[in-house]
Amino acid sequence: MAFSLSTWNINSVRLRMPIVEQFVAAHQPDILCLQEIKCQNHEFPMEAMQALGYPHVLVHGQKGYHGVAIASKLPLTEDYRKDYCGVGDSRHISALFEVGGRRIRVHNFYVPAGGDEPNREINPKFGHKLDFVEEMKVLSATAEPQTSAILVGDLNIAPLEHDVWSHKALLKIVSHTPVETEGLLEVIQKGGWVDLMRELVDPSQKLYTWWSYRAKDWDAADKGRRLDHIWSSPDLRPALKSIDILREARGWDKPSDHVPVTVHFDF
Template sequence: MGFSVTTWNINSLRLRMPIVEQFVLKHKPDILCLQETKVPNDLFPASPLRAMGYEHIIVHGQKGYHGVAIASRFPLVEDHRQDYCNVGDARHISAVFERGSRRIRLHNFYVPAGGDEPDRTINPKFGHKLDFVEEMKQLNADSEANTSAILVGDLNIAPLEHDVWSHKQLLKIVSHTPVETEGLLEVMQRGAWLDLMRQHVPENEKLYTWWSYRAKDWEAAGRGRRLDHIWSSKDLGPHLQRIEILKEARGWERPSDHVPVTAHFNL
């Protein structure tokens, strides 16, 4: 029995619903996880998603900032929203779904970007990011009995050398500083998470999901980073068929600076 999960930082859902529809109508993921929806719960545009077959939607949003949502063709139960760092930001949501005899907990994260200066003494946003990652270290893929786990989202960290266009030049740039990359790798190690995007792509190959708006020609510049991630509990690793990074979406009309990333499983 197969299923697919897409993660996408959409950078304002209401603004970019046309490209969400463009993506869904062609690629038809079973579950769509969105970040940076930037819409409060009462104004969330559920109707167009339901019209495309996503009858089961859970949201955690706020006006103008952050926001995460899960839209699914399968029933979602036991949904949970955790307030990381206790500041009231809408940055996490999770729910359980079932495929065949398997129960799966799906986490959707939007980790703080961290501002521009990688020094928490002068940049509170960077300190917030580090505290958020520290709290994530308590999240274990095997924490629920008889339940597999998938973690997706914009984690705003490119942890490996070839997750960025230039490891050397980005070591002092937020998203690839050693304190961030080591922290995220510890989240993965402590929580027994499997990096599915690197399961079929060796660590010495470049892998990007984000290209800055600042580049006049993002494709020619080639300065990407892997900020979006799909992890799972180790029992799901053998069931991963493939990962698709839809790079072409970065060139669509009024695009997000992130592109959809989809994991296909066969249980």
């Protein structure tokens, strides 16, 4: 049975609903996980999302900032949200669904960006990010009996050398500093997660999901980073068929600086 799931930092779902509609019309993922929706729960465009064929929608929003949502063609149960770092931010939501005789929990994350200065002593935002990642280290891919797991989202860290346009140039830039990359790799290792994008694309190859708004010509400059991720429990690896990074979406009208990433399984 074919199954697909997409993750996308939409950078305001109300502002960018037209490109959500454009994406869904062409790609029709079974589940769409959005980050940085930037709206409260009651402000989410629920009717528009349901009209696209997603009757099951879970929203964990907050006013003006952050926020995550899961829109699904399949029923969602056991909705759970964890308040990482205990500051009340809407940065995590998870739920269970069933497909192909499997029970799967999907986690949708929006990890803090961390500000501009990679020093927690002078930049509390960076400290918050490190603390958030530290708390993620206890999240196990095999935490629930007879339940597989998928973790997606804008994790705001490009952990590998070729997840950025220049490893050397970005070593002191937030999202690719050693303390961040080592921390995220430890989340993967401790939790028993499989980095599905790098299962299919060798770590020696460049791989990006984000291009800055600051670039005059993002496509020509191609100074990207892989900030968006799709991981799974090991038992789902044999069912993995492909992953699509929709680079062209960065050039759509009023785009997000992130593009949709879609994983395809055959159960």
